[in-house]
Amino acid sequence: MTFNAKLKKKQYKEIWEEYCGFLDMDIQAYMQMQHRLMDEQLKIWMNSGLGQQLLANKRIDSVEAFRREMPFTQYEDYADYLLQKRDDLLPAPAVLWIQTTWEGGCNPIKRAPYTKGMLDAFSHNLLAAFVLSRTTEKGVFHMSSFETVLHGFAPMPYLTGLIPLVMSDETSLELVPSAKVAESLSFSEKNKLGFKLGLSSGIDYFFSMGSVAYHISKSIGAMSSKKSGKSSGSKLPIRVILKVLRANARCKKENRELLPKDLYNLKSFICAGTDNARYKDALEQMWGVRPLEIFMGTEPTCLGTETWNRDGMYFFPDACFYEFIPESEMLKSFADEAYIPKSYLMDQVIVGEKYELVITNFKGGAFARYRVGDVYRCVGLSSIHDDTKIPRFEFIDRIPTVIDIAGFTRITEKSIQRAIDLSQLSIVDWFAAKEFNEEGHPYLHFYAEISKDSIASHAISAQVVKDHLTIYFKYIDHDYEDLKKILGMDPLLVTIVRCGTFRNFTLKTGAIMQRINPPSYDISAFLNSQNTQYAYDLREEVSHG
Structure with a gap:
């Protein structure tokens, strides 16, 4: 049965x-x-x-x-x-x-x-x-x-x-x-x-x-507003149009955006x-x-x-x-x-x-x-x-060796290194971590140290790194592309650190920075190590737009 x-x-x-x-x-x-x-x-x-x-x-x-x-x-x-x-x-x-x-x-x-x-x-x-x-x-x-x-x-x-x-x-x-x-x-x-x-x-x-x-x-609010318009009204039953109009009027009166619960009894x-x-x-x-x-x-x-x-x-x-x-x-x-x-x-x-x-x-x-x-x-x-x-x-x-963003990606050290190699950017060292924005939603934070020559010649910036990596991530990983296409989100944030920061971190801690998802205390120590005699800051010469 x-x-x-x-x-x-x-x-x-x-x-x-x-x-x-x-x-x-x-x-x-x-x-x-x-x-x-x-x-x-x-x-x-x-x-x-x-x-x-x-x-x-x-x-x-x-x-x-x-x-x-x-x-x-x-x-x-x-x-x-x-x-x-x-x-x-x-x-x-x-x-x-x-x-x-x-x-x-x-x-x-x-x-x-x-x-x-x-x-x-x-x-x-x-x-x-x-x-x-x-x-x-x-x-x-x-x-x-x-x-x-x-x-x-x-x-x-x-x-x-x-x-x-x-x-x-x-x-x-x-x-x-x-x-x-x-x-x-x-x-x-x-x-x-x-x-x-x-x-x-x-x-x-x-x-x-x-x-x-x-x-x-x-996106329901925007879609429903369009559905209640004249151009699409003929495609919906009168009772549905009235339902949408009443919900929009109620939300306007309450001075808030239209929510799914205003239209559906889930x-x-x-x-x-x-x-x-x-x-x-x-x-x-x-x-x-x-x-x-x-x-x-x-x-x-x-x-x-x-x-x-x-x-x-x-x-x-x-x-x-x-x-x-x-x-x-x-x-x-x-x-x-x-x-x-x-x-x-x-x-x-x-x-x-x-x-x-x-x-x-x-x-x-x-x-x-x-x-x-x-x-x-x-x-x-x-x-x-x-x-x-x-x-x-x-x-x-x-597991910590994999960065999964919203269920769409399986980013590893190998996949990031491949994207870097394809981009031919002058990245001296790097690590990547899964972090969360103010709304608590995940994104990929890529920390990179660029060669002194590239920074001094204005040949590279955080935006350039981001643009290149985004292109190659999409090329080698279709699931990454879906994050933008399906969820409408840009999951990548790039931070360029001072020259010598990776070297200084190793000198101070005796450890090499873990490439994927290092512990938060290591990231904190790493960023603090920029403000020392071993870190050479050339970022002021670069225009980030």
Whole structure:
């Protein structure tokens, strides 16, 4: 029986137990499920060509032995097999392949196989998130069999392309606009059509990346003003025109801008992607509904969800086997590639600790002890408010060696260096950090030291560096270009430091500045080192316009 059939029969208790029953588990029951599914996965994974390659033909008979013998992996360990779609090496047949960005400018894409069991789990857990987004207290939710979903999904072969498939198989939820229509439209056209259709049909759910939702929500006022004008009035029903006019008049009287909540009576808001915490408050103010955050990834599938209290995400016990590398161990492994970091299981995490996530796919998936590249903080081992007895987490960011801006980029040292090399700028040394503006939104801050000759000859400035790097970032990384095209944001800020600053920092601290996301205290010490005898300031000779 489908989800929708159960909903029509008002089998609310059965729906809750099937989709959200994991919230009733204690940690012992949770770990029992983790180990049972891991035992099943090991039996097929060890006998696959991929498993034999990665385990070097070792035979293991338990989860404990697997964690001892199997090294941590990254996508490089799978690339030769998965990029070629080597089905013959997989633990179970791939029903379809999902694609995403790997490392912008250096390694364009990653591919991940999805088995029938993985798709079933993805569908099940996504529907659990939909239920929880409409839950008011444990076991109590309000959904009807036919509702509308405004969406900002990328189509297949991206992971979000699975969402319309899940909806069509299990529910009567109507996408606005439909997936078929959306495929033929640009991002801007899809948004305009979705909001226009939503004015007539209503919008029950809004499902998008937080950064995307923020950008398009900010544009609703302008779009609605145009829709109420004479040029477009004939294309909208009279009742819709009146609705828009009344909302505009009310906002004018209250001396404020038009907000989405003035036009739409949203019942549920779901956000996926990174940096959602930076947009939640603003989105709640604009829509009148606080977003429920879920986490999905190409390799780990649909991983976790918040509940009705919006106070931390719970990892689904049937998506993956979870291991957690403490932040201190993670940093040691980045400083020394030969170092093998310690990892802990779900029943060993500590409140307040940050962890790099490691997953092993269930249901015949390919990835084993895979370092996803995401960092979470454990915010509780139980919750009085949710009446739960399992850990919950908040997403912090990507690992420190990667700069992710609003879920659109995977900027690394290699990709920045490639852009510098292509630009042929006279950059002596540099580092880059993810920082946040006054609104709390992320951007890429690039600090550069330029050769004395280039500064003295007025051949280069911060604006020149920015213009060159922007061109080459867009050339080598299409996701970076989307930040401007889709979100309307310029993510790059360039600061040129005094000549000798990098040398002086090393003399004072005995360390070389970390290229990507150095600690904030290092950045502070670095900038302070400009004001010393070792730093030669030629910037006054340069006109920055």
